[in-house]
Amino acid sequence: MSSPPTSPEPPADLDAFREDTRRWLADACPQSMRGPVPPGEGLNWGGSDQADQSEDSRLWLTRMAEQGFTLPEWPVEYGGGGLNRAEAKILRQELKALRARPALTGVGQLLLGPVLLEVGSETQKLEHLPKIARGQVRWCQGYSEPGAGSDLASLQCRAEDQGHHYLVNGSKLWTSYADRADWIFCLVRTDPDAKKHDGIGFLLIDMKSPGISTSKIRLISGESPFCETFFENVTVPKAQMLGEPTGGWGIAKKLLQYERSAAASLGGSSAVGGGSMLELAKEVVGLQHGTLADPELRLRIAQLKMDQSAMALSARRVGEEKREGTVGGTGAILKYVGTELNKKRYEVLMSILGTQGLGWDGSEYKPRDLATTRAWLRSKANSIEGGTSEIQLNIIAKRVLGMPD
Ligand SMILES: Cc1cc2nc3c(=O)[nH]c(=O)nc-3n(C[C@H](O)[C@H](O)[C@H](O)COP(=O)(O)OP(=O)(O)OC[C@H]3O[C@@H](n4cnc5c(N)ncnc54)[C@H](O)[C@@H]3O)c2cc1C
Structure with a gap:
């Protein structure tokens, strides 16, 4: 493997950082960790129980963790990569270009870690953060x-x-x-x-x-x-x-903000298995005169795509405003819109599949279609977990719009 890019300090030359990172990732990322996660397989949540993870998944996690790339912007002493924002962005771009799947996910990384960084004692940070970053503790x-x-x-x-x-x-x-x-x-x-x-x-x-x-x-x-x-x-x-x-209670609310941001990102997902919804529709429904045979479905897919784009742009704007410290209470809006959008996405996917989406198990159905049906049912919980949609609407009414009780 090529030598890793080890620079907690921002390198003078971001192009060189990109070059090193690209080369390192190309060597480090096993082939099976590229492309969409196949139906039935999950991401690596870390922890002592790795029984359901492939050897490649464990290797990918170990390599990324050694570099601090599982949490690239965390300080090096807490197991992070110590990268600045520009470097972390480059890393994300290069991972995306390789279609590499995340080496690690889970509530330690997404929810507890950021809160510990903010409010934990030094002893607590040193005890828990490196184990989260290395995926040792779930x-x-x-x-x-x-x-x-x-x-x-x-x-x-x-x-x-x-x-x-x-x-x-x-x-x-x-x-x-x-x-x-x-x-x-x-x-x-x-x-x-x-x-x-x-x-x-x-x-x-x-x-x-x-x-x-x-x-x-x-x-x-x-x-x-x-x-x-x-x-x-x-x-x-x-x-x-x-x-x-x-x-x-104050800490619990901070953590919920991270949870709601993570839930909001569901809204931008693609079809099950990583392929696009349009590709799936072309395959299942077919084309007529060069466009999707079913005009109503065409409309629903177009509407969903527009909603997803609007959601992505809003999330980006909120992210930028947050970095400037000029916004508050938008987590509830994004959580509400993102999770409702994800449920809508699965409704469209199920309409595309038609009778192919009626299977539960059995070899007459494609694994992708069985996974979509189960994921459709799972998506119903998106607007419950992390606080229900009704509660988000209450928060928006009271804290964002300032409406009376
Ligand atoms: C898939 C999934 C994973 C989860 N994982 C975790 C986890 O890891 N850890 C954890 O601690 N919890 C977890 N939860 C629990 C989740 O946070 C709760 O289900 C959620 O907060 C709702 O609480 P409840 O189920 O008790 O419903 P209730 O609070 O009993 O609500 C029932 C219904 O009444 C409505 N309602 C209640 N109060 C109001 C109000 N004031 N105004 C309007 N409507 C209202 C709700 O919107 C809902 O429709 C998970 C839930 C799901 C579905």
């Missing part, structure tokens, strides 16, 4: 409870101060991949007498701690991506509290 999110979803601040999972440690009792619901995660970040009630938003802590808990158990919940798509998580007299060191013991 995190899950312990927010929702049986009586606390939209009204999250009603949560009851209790963390009692026992002097040297907290004693945690209670349960969490809809904890995505709790059965496969190494650690969980959890909202816990630390002061039951305080007003509900004021008595909440943000606790980092090792899933191997005695007293934690999980039970899988099955979805309509046939998958079991989430669990109920139980805590019975779980001992958690006090050093694992992020921020003040009763200041967790």
Whole structure:
């Protein structure tokens, strides 16, 4: 493999950085990690449980992590690449040109990491961030409870101060991949007498701690991506509290902003398997006089494309405004529009597939079509997870438009 581009300082010559990066990626990225993720295969979420990952996927993660390229803009001491914005953009462009799939994904990288960077103590950052960046630890999110979803601040999972440690009792619901995660970040009630938003802590808990158990919940798509998580007299060191013991609500909201931005990006996705929707429509529906045979479908695809372009431009504008520090409350708008758009996209995909989209399993259906049908069902949850569409509309009404209660 060619020598890697190791420059935490911005190189004088971005062209040279691009050249080195391109050469390094061409050597480092296994062929099977290029192009769309085949149906049935998933991205690498990191963590100790890598059983479902191919050798190439593990190799790709290791190589990218060694370079700090899984989180290129994080500081080097926290496992990042120390790249500046221009370099990170070049890296993204070169990865895209190679059609390389992300080496790592997950809530540690997307949600907890950025919050830890902002509010974690130096000890917490050094302990957790490098393990996130290298994909060594997989995190899950312990927010929702049986009586606390939209009204999250009603949560009851209790963390009692026992002097040297907290004693945690209670349960969490809809904890995505709790059965496969190494650690969980959890909202816990630390002061039951305080007003509900004021008595909440943000606790980092090792899933191997005695007293934690999980039970899988099955979805309509046939998958079991989430669990109920139980805590019975779980001992958690006090050093694992992020921020003040009763200041967790503010941290929880910060993290939700990252979650909603990530959910918003769903709106711009292409067809299942990475091909374009138009290619799929041409193949399934066919052409007449050089255009799609079904004029109504043609219209729906064109409308969706326009909506996706508008969404992408808005997301870019919001990103730029955020960097200038001039905007607030737009996460809810993007989450709402992005996830509703993704549901619409799957409705169009299902219309394209027609009877081909009615399969559940069996060799008479193409794997791509079976995957699309299941993903269509999964997309229904997009406007629930990370806060429902109704709640986003409430936030937009109150915080963005300033409407009265
Ligand atoms: C696929 C998926 C993955 C998830 N992963 C996780 C995870 O990893 N960790 C985690 O902690 N949670 C997770 N969740 C839970 C998710 O955050 C909650 O489902 C969501 O916040 C809604 O809460 P709820 O299910 O209790 O619904 P409820 O709050 O009971 O809401 C039921 C309905 O009432 C509506 N409603 C409620 N209050 C209002 C109001 N004030 N105004 C208008 N309408 C209202 C809602 O919009 C919804 O339609 C996940 C959910 C899904 C679907």
